[in-house]
Amino acid sequence: METRKGAINKILHDVYDALCNGQSDEMKKRIVRVQISLKTGLNLNGYTPQSEDSEADIKKVLGVIKGPEIGLKDYTYKP
């Protein structure tokens, strides 16, 4: 199974940068995490800068962040 080190952690931080600047950052980050967990069924606490993330899980997360709720349609993952 192909993996990428720290990919999901990086994607989460990219989403935070895009959506959570300004007031109440922590609540906004929480909303983003809840939405991704709900739609993917993934426990996000396991994804760290060191974790080896499967291509399948990365694909699920990318699908949600480009979806209608989070709406980052043009997002591209750059390691």
Place this chain on the structure above:
Amino acid sequence: MSEIKTFASNNIEEIIAAIKTQNTSLMIFFYGADNDYKQLESKIAPHNITYLGCMDAGRLISGKYLLDEKSIVGLSFPKDVIEDVVVDAVDMSAQRTNDAICDDSHDKLVKAAERMGIVLARPDMEREFAINLLCGLNSANAFLAGQSRAGLMLQTAGGSSGGKTDFKVTNVISSAVSGNVGAFALIRLTKDYKFLLDRISSFDKVENTILNVTKLAGPRHIVELNNKPAAQAYCEAVGIKADELNTDTFANYTLGIEPGDEERLITSIMTKDDDSGLLTYNDVVLGTQFQLYKAKSQKQDRARGLEKLKGKSVVAFVSFDCILCYLARNTLHEVQAIAEVYERALPEVPKLGFGTFSENICGANVNQTETFLALYKA
């Protein structure tokens, strides 16, 4: 300044007389299953109130839980606290598709926000939010997805209506439409007040028990966990034999996912299906990595959850608390003890709540959890 008021009675007119002022901005009602919602509506109508409410199987009012089927509780917010509010509702009757409910929920929230001048992409995270009371006969997920699409960062809290345990009749009332609907109140507080939304559940993680959903027959029907018949995999994780599985097991051992920072999104198991699968109270997606949790007494977690309000001058507390938590309190003889937890943490603060058939917070539909809304002085 006018007060936030609560009152309980078997007569809605008595409640309105006790809590309505010329300055009332919004009222919330929760009522037992013996109340006919059309009669309630007709008695509220002459008062020209902006309101929402729902049927339940138990309700909280300052200092006590009411577990009968006749009583009604009400809370009124004055204009000094709620600067602006729009209440609207979406038809959630069984014949409607999820897509139609989702689209309607999206469109009505957008319309309400436009009317109030709320920018849904960038709401004021301290003053603008929504309360959702949704028809418990239908899944809340489509309604919540519509709201998230309209404004992901708009914070929301609420619950789905309940009633008698045969669960044949339940309804929601609102100053927009009533019946099998999902009603929301989009709210902006005055500059003198802020809000806090949060959730509390009472479970210990059962270590090394990840149950992957590997086959579904429908959004609430798990056929396989970890590539085994779902009931078998669940029993193995719990540590019991298949013939020992019963409703107490489901109440005591629940499933959930963890988005991070100790957040837990609980999905409870309703029952076993006719074969070897499991039916849940919440929608599940294929590939979900469920963690198994064991229920524990609610006292400590409730007290700890309310600590977030310490130091804040709280003026109102609204609780959306799973009916399974109500039932667990009955079983553990903790009903009054838990009511007193709230009184100790928030003495003299007006409180209102109901036993939900699933709770929601910020787009997530969850089970066996209390979601709550607290308003406090800025």
